Amino acid sequence: MSLLLFSDDRVIYNDGEKGAVCSILIPKYSRIKKYGDITAPTDASVKERHGDSDDLPALWRQDGPYVYVYGNISFDLDEKRQTHNMYLPQDFVKEDVGAFYYVFGGKFVIHGVRTVTDDGHKVWGTSLISSSEEEALPSVISSISERMLEGKEEKIVVAVHNDEDALSQYKESLEPFEQEVVTFESLGKPRKNIKPLFSRKDKSFLMLTMSLCAFIALGWVVFLWVTTQLEFQSLQAKSDDLKNAIRIMQKNKVLGHITNPKDVLRVMDETVPLPPSTLLHGAGVAAAQLGEVRSIQIGASSSGKRGRGPVRFVTGGVMDINVRVNFPESSLLLDQERIAKTVIESTPWLKYIEKPVGTGGIVKLGVQVK
Secondary structure, eight states, X not given: OEEEEEETTEEEEEOOOOSSEEEEEOOOGGGOEEESOOSSOOHHHHHHHHTOGGGOOEEEEEETTEEEEEEEOOHHHHHOOSOEEEEOGGGGSOTTEEEEEEEETTTEEEEEEEEEOTTSOEEEEEEEEEOOXXXXXXXXXXXXXXXXXXXXXXXXXXXXXXXXXXXXXXXXXXXXXXXXEEEGGGGOSOOTTSOOSEEEOOOHHHHXXXXXXXXXXXXXXXXXXXXXXXXXXXXXXXHHHHHHHHHHHHHHHHHXXXXXXXXXXXXXXXXXOSOHHHHHHHHHHHXXXXXXXXXXXXXXXXXXXXXXXXXXXXXXXXXXXXXXXXXXXXXXXXXXXXXXXXXXXXXXXXXXXXXXXXXXXXXXXXXXXX
């Protein structure tokens, strides 16, 4: 723990230790202000009532119905971020002590005397004796001897801080007075019921923890973003593959799974551009001039293939239509040929009419579709 002496808005002694800070204020009584109108004192309410300069925290303590303000902490001490508690010198002695002498650095002596007012209230008066190391010890001896000559029965505490040589000198010099000299560290911490004039907890660990959590959260967000981008790219690739597959399926549906470019040209040349209903109707009208039409069927093309759907393949742009016709009983073969010739001449899109041998009443009509 680091120990500081604070007076006149500045640090006059620092033992140079690391860790939490414990500072002792040597107050200037001309600067102490007493307030009786602060009913529920807090740092904020005392600061507002006292009117702190430069927005620095006030050094205050409540004693009975009154609030005593000892000034403001310095900017340098306010900037410290480690745990820091500030006390008055009398906070380190027990209630039965009437006077004390604290020696710091061999030359800074804090002297405190407790007095009792007319109304029975105990009041401490403290002062700083700043001198050379050679003069500090004689001044303490002189002050103690004067108090003993007054015949007061009181307990006096002499404590030396962090200096073994000075401790030995004080013990040897005060031995004739039967005055015990102890280390300041042996006095321990102030009593728990004593409120520090200023208190700040070390929040660096909390800030470090929060920073670490923020860093982890940021890393997690970046990880999720990268993962999402990778998944999006994967889905985009799958979508593109699916679109390509659909496009290929559509091509195969139209082209009949033809991959050879020459076959594509052939299919484009042989694809029937007319709907089947138009072909059947035209063939039926032409065949009705030969006799009674019983049935009509799109037959095989001249290449020998039969139609198997809405797409038909033809050769030379002519498609065969098979029509079953009941010829009149009085109709001679010569009459049938004459009528067929007349129908072909009057129907430009009808290229031929054939009556295959052994097919009964079936007549094959060659319809021009291209």
